[in-house]
Amino acid sequence: MNTTAPDPVRLTIVxxxxxxxxxxxxxxxxISDRTCELAACHGQxxxxxxxxxRELAADISTALVSQLISPxxxxxxAALGAADGIIASxxxxxxxxxxxxxxxxxxxxxxxxxxRPVVLAATAGTARHALVVDDQVRPMFAYLRALTIPxxxxxxxxxxxxxxxxxxxxxxxxxxxLLMESGFARKIRDASWESYQHEYGSAGGTETGxxxxxxxxxxxxxxxxx
Amino acid sequence: MQFGIFSVSDITxxxxxxxxxxxxxxxxxxxxIAQQAEAVGLDVFAIGEHHNPPFFSSxxxxxxxxxxxxxxxLIVSTATTLITTNDPVRIAEEYAMLQHLSGGRMDLMLGRxxxxxxxxxxxxxxxxxxxxxxxxxxxxxxxxxxDVVDWQGKYRTPLQGFTSIPRPxxxxxxxxxxxxxxxxxxxxxxxxxxxxxxxxxxxxxxEHYIRLIRFYRQRFAYYGHGTxxxxxxxxxxxxYIARNSQDARRxxxxxxxxxxxxxxxPSMEDFMDxxxxxxxxxxxxxDKTLTFREHFGDYQRQLFLMDHAGLxxxxxxxxxxxxxxxxxxxxxxxxxxRQDPQTPAAPTHAGLxxxxxxxxxxRQPRPNANRGDNVTGGSPYQDSAAAAPAEYPxx
Numbered sequence: 001m002n003t004t005a006p007d008p009v010r011l012t013i014v015x016x017x018x019x020x021x022x023x024x025x026x027x028x029x030x031i032s033d034r035t036c037e038l039a040a041c042h043g044q045x046x047x048x049x050x051x052x053x054r055e056l057a058a059d060i061s062t063a064l065v066s067q068l069i070s071p072x073x074x075x076x077x078a079a080l081g082a083a084d085g086i087i088a089s090x091x092x093x094x095x096x097x098x099x100x101x102x103x104x105x106x107x108x109x110x111x112x113x114x115x116r117p118v119v120l121a122a123t124a125g126t127a128r129h130a131l132v133v134d135d136q137v138r139p140m141f142a143y144l145r146a147l148t149i150p151x152x153x154x155x156x157x158x159x160x161x162x163x164x165x166x167x168x169x170x171x172x173x174x175x176x177x178l179l180m181e182s183g184f185a186r187k188i189r190d191a192s193w194e195s196y197q198h199e200y201g202s203a204g205g206t207e208t209g210x211x212x213x214x215x216x217x218x219x220x221x222x223x224x225x226x
Numbered sequence: 227m228q229f230g231i232f233s234v235s236d237i238t239x240x241x242x243x244x245x246x247x248x249x250x251x252x253x254x255x256x257x258x259i260a261q262q263a264e265a266v267g268l269d270v271f272a273i274g275e276h277h278n279p280p281f282f283s284s285x286x287x288x289x290x291x292x293x294x295x296x297x298x299x300l301i302v303s304t305a306t307t308l309i310t311t312n313d314p315v316r317i318a319e320e321y322a323m324l325q326h327l328s329g330g331r332m333d334l335m336l337g338r339x340x341x342x343x344x345x346x347x348x349x350x351x352x353x354x355x356x357x358x359x360x361x362x363x364x365x366x367x368x369x370x371x372x373d374v375v376d377w378q379g380k381y382r383t384p385l386q387g388f389t390s391i392p393r394p395x396x397x398x399x400x401x402x403x404x405x406x407x408x409x410x411x412x413x414x415x416x417x418x419x420x421x422x423x424x425x426x427x428x429x430x431x432x433e434h435y436i437r438l439i440r441f442y443r444q445r446f447a448y449y450g451h452g453t454x455x456x457x458x459x460x461x462x463x464x465x466y467i468a469r470n471s472q473d474a475r476r477x478x479x480x481x482x483x484x485x486x487x488x489x490x491x492p493s494m495e496d497f498m499d500x501x502x503x504x505x506x507x508x509x510x511x512x513d514k515t516l517t518f519r520e521h522f523g524d525y526q527r528q529l530f531l532m533d534h535a536g537l538x539x540x541x542x543x544x545x546x547x548x549x550x551x552x553x554x555x556x557x558x559x560x561x562x563x564r565q566d567p568q569t570p571a572a573p574t575h576a577g578l579x580x581x582x583x584x585x586x587x588x589r590q591p592r593p594n595a596n597r598g599d600n601v602t603g604g605s606p607y608q609d610s611a612a613a614a615p616a617e618y619p620x621x
Contacts, residue, residue, distance in 0.1 A: 066491035068500055200410050201434045208437055210410045219360040220415035221449075225380035 009039050009180055011048040012083035016090040016101035018054050023123040025052070027155050028089035030166075031119055034173040035085070042177065049079045053100050060100065063107040074205075077108065081204040085117045085180045086146070092124035092132045105140055109202040114145045115188035117179035119172055120152050127156040145196065147184060149175040227561055228572040229554045230270025231263055231546070232305035232462070232529040235283035238536035241484040246536075249282050253289075255539040256282075259532075260293040262543050264300040266550025269572075272303040272335065272529060277311070277344050287320040294328035301574070302328060305426075305529065306337025306405045310355050311348035313382065314362040318369035318390040325395045330575025335403035335424050335460075336363060338412075354381070360415055363404075367419055370399035373591070373605050389606050396588035401573040403460055403527075406438075413438055417445030417457070422526070422573065426462035427502060432521055439522050455568045460527035461518050463502045467548040471506035477541075478505045485535035508552035515557055524565050526572040528557075 013032055017024030028050075036046040053060065059070040069077070080086065090101035118141055122133045133152035141148045151172040159165045198207045211217070215226045233256060239246040247255065260271040271293060273283050283289060290302035302324070307317060317334075324332050338359045339345075345352045361379045368375050369390040378384040394400065403422040406412035416423040423442040427435045443454035451457070466481075468474035475494065482494045482505070497503050502518065504511040519525065530549065533542045571577060579588055591607045 062492045062496075066488045068488065068492050068497070070492070070496065070500065200408055200438070205434060208434075210441060212414075216356060216360065216411045217414055219357055219364070220411045221418040222364055225357050225361045 006044055009044050009046040010082055010084045011035060011046055011087060012079045012085075013048055013050045013087045014053065014080070014089065014101075014104070015050065016053045016098040016104070017123070018091070018098075018100075022091075023155065023160075024089045024091045024121075025050075027121050027123055027153060028087050030169055031087050031089075031121060031153065031172060031176075034169050035087075035119075035176055038173050038177045039180075042181065044181075049083075051076045051079060053104050056104070057100055060103050060107060064103055069107070073107070076104075077112065077204040080108070081112055081206060083113070083116060084185070085119070085176055086113060087119045087121065087176075088137070088141075089121040089123070090137065092122050092129040095129060095132065097122065097132060097137050101137075102140065105144065108144070109199075109204055109207075110144065111196055111198050111203045111207065112144070113141075114193075114196055115185040116146050117176055117185065118146045118148045119176050120148055121154070122152075123155045125157065127158065130154050130156065147179060149179060151175055227525070227558065227565075228269040228301070228527045229557065230268045230272065230301070230303075230527070230529050231259070231532050231549075232270075232272035232274070232303075233259070233283075233531070233533050234274040234305075235276060235281045236486055236534050237280045237282055238486060238534065239484075240536040240538055241480045243538065253282055255542075256289070256533070257293060257296070258539060259542055259546070260300065260302070261297060262546045263550075264297045266546050267554065268300070268546070268550055270301045270303055270527065270529060272305040274305050275308050275339075277347060278341065287324045290332065291324050291327050294324070294331055297331075300331065302332045303403075304334045305424075306335045306339075308339045308344075309336040309359045309362050309366070310338050310352075311344055311350050312362075314366040315369065315382075315385070315388070315390060317362075318366055319392075321400050322370065322390065322392050322394050325400050325575075326392055330395050330398075330579075332575075333401040333403065333573065335405045335422075337405040338409075350381075356409065356411060357381075360411060363402075363415060367399075367402075370394050373607055393591040393607075395575065396579050396583075397591060398575065398578045398582055398588065401575075401578060403458075408434065408438065410438065410441060413442040414445055417442050417451075418449050420446065420449065420451035422458035422460055424460035424462070424527070425522070427522075436521055443523070452570070453568065455524065455566055456570050458570065458573060459522060459525035460529065461502075461522060461525055462529055462531065463504075463515060463518070464531040465503070465511045465515075465545075465549065465553075466505045466532075467508055467511050467545055467553060469507065469548075471510055474505045474507065474510075481535040481537055489535070508548060508556070511549075511553050512556050512560070515553075516560060519561060519564065524561075524569040526570070 011032055013028045015025040015028050032048050039046045056073060059073040063069050063073055090097040120133045120137050133154055138148050149172055153168055153172055155165055219225055237247055237252045263271045273286050273289055275283055275286050277284050286304050294302050321334055338355045342352045358381050361381055365377055373389055375388050376386050403424040404412050404416035405424040413423055425435050439459060443457040446457035447454045466474055466478035479494055483489055504514040532545050593606050594608055
């Protein structure tokens with residue numbers, strides 16, 4: 001008889017909202033709550049970690065200009081690296097995602113969240129920003145080789161009173177939970193992690209293997225360039 | 227263990243006085259700084275290499291030869307010599323010349339350089355930086371060890387019957403440090419040749435450096451140069467010292483806040499927590515520096531950055547007084563008491579000569595009369611063994 005409970009699903013929420021409470025965080029929380037409910041229906045528990053980028057604003061700007069990663073930023077990177085799924089939520093300013101949000105992802109290693117399921121969410125003061133998620137946020141996650149779920153979530157003021165937003169959140173949660181359950185990210189890691197570009201110390205400091213069987217290593221040991 | 231200073235050769239506006247030194251003033255100042263390093267009892271002075279303003283050190287061997295000529299004990303070195311954009315043939319020649327003129331009081335540290343526009347100025351491409359560095363060093367290593375070199379590679383025109391002159395002093399090549407902050411291939415090359423490995427451990431969690439230095443030590447032993455403990459490691463550091471920590475922080479803060487590279491970024495306190503920077507009393511600098519050994523193991527060379535960010539010359543000279551007078555003597559004593567007895571001494575020319583020749587006289591190459599080329603016939607030197615046949619590359 002196997003009495004071991006399955007490991008809880010680890011959700012990491014990244015919110016670039018600036019208010020307290022912020023609509024951006026609220027949207028992320030609603031997605032997270034719905035995801036946890038669904039996971040529970042599927043017999044799993046979920047644990048979530050929240051990264052409030054507002055609290056890391058100085059650390060993020062420091063990392064951008066001086067390569068220095070603060071201990072708090074390291075903790076955030078570790079939470080993302082350990083996530084089974086990521087909920088990334090940003091306000092929209094001037095027809096684009098918050099610079100705080102993009103700056104945070106700019107300082108991450110390229111190989112930190114490969115194949116990880118990600119829910120993309122944004123809030124804005126007007127519905128005219130509705131396509132920012134698909135048009136601008138999704139390409140950044142494509143670059144990171146993350147697996148963004150099909151449904152983008154967006155909430156302008158009028159959406160908060162509209163049941164259609166809840167329907168979209170439900171739909172997104174189903175997509176998100178199914179992708180996490182599929183174990184896709186783990187399977188990619190097992191099957192073809194080496195086929196992605198890595199550097200020594202990348203993937204949030206976890207990429208520490210050194211392959212001696214390469215052309216460059218042979219060149220280092222007195223061989224010839226290929 | 228050797229202690230010294232290294233400079234990046236930046237010419238930076240003094241944010242307190244508001245003026246920027248001229249190139250002439252700064253070059254004059256760096257000579258004074260190096261001479262002061264010797265006067266206060268330090269062992270090493272190292273200078274960087276750059277090819278763009280606001281730096282002055284484009285020609286390190288010229289500067290170092292002058293410094294060596296006006297000092298008597300100081301080892302002159304680099305931090306770093308660009309192994310990518312310099313022709314390894316010129317490195318072999320220039321540094322062998324420096325070695326002769328300084329009486330062996332020199333070594334050099336190789337680095338790749340990370341300023342993309344510099345590469346095409348010298349006909350190179352930063353995207354090939356790593357294989358270029360590795361191949362260039364493979365050639366440099368031979369040029370100092372073989373009187374006549376036939377060589378063909380990917381990044382440089384082939385050599386046939388080439389002799390790099392002058393041959394190294396006492397026919398003992400200059401000691402080489404490979405500077406790297408995160409490249410296992412460079413650590414591997416340092417280990418393969420039994421050279422030194424220098425980590426300027428700013429900007430990266432120390433756990434990564436600990437792993438990289440451990441890798442270098444393991445590979446050093448793997449290639450048969452000795453035990454892991456016998457590998458030759460150098461570390462960077464940065465300090466501003468005053469009699470008490472309040473004064474140190476007050477005096478250094480305006481320079482920190484506007485420093486190139488990290489200024490306008492982290493707070494000085496955060497930077498002190500996260501990097502080797504110490505700003506404080508002699509005791510604080512001593513305590514922090516002693517932790518390096520705990521993290522990385524016994525090592526042979528500690529260099530401090532002391533003269534950057536627009537600090538005026540009198541302040542730098544006063545810093546050196548404190549470093550040489552109140553910090554380094556304590557570090558020498560403390561480290562000697564803690565060090566594993568197996569730890570090798572820091573590399574010196576005399577030590578390398580002893581290791582190579584024991585009690586015998588070192589080889590002193592004397593060339594044969596000019597015959598116009600090195601390709602035909604035997605060695606160009608009187609005492610060499612029979613000719614090595616030249617291998618011609620496919621044309």
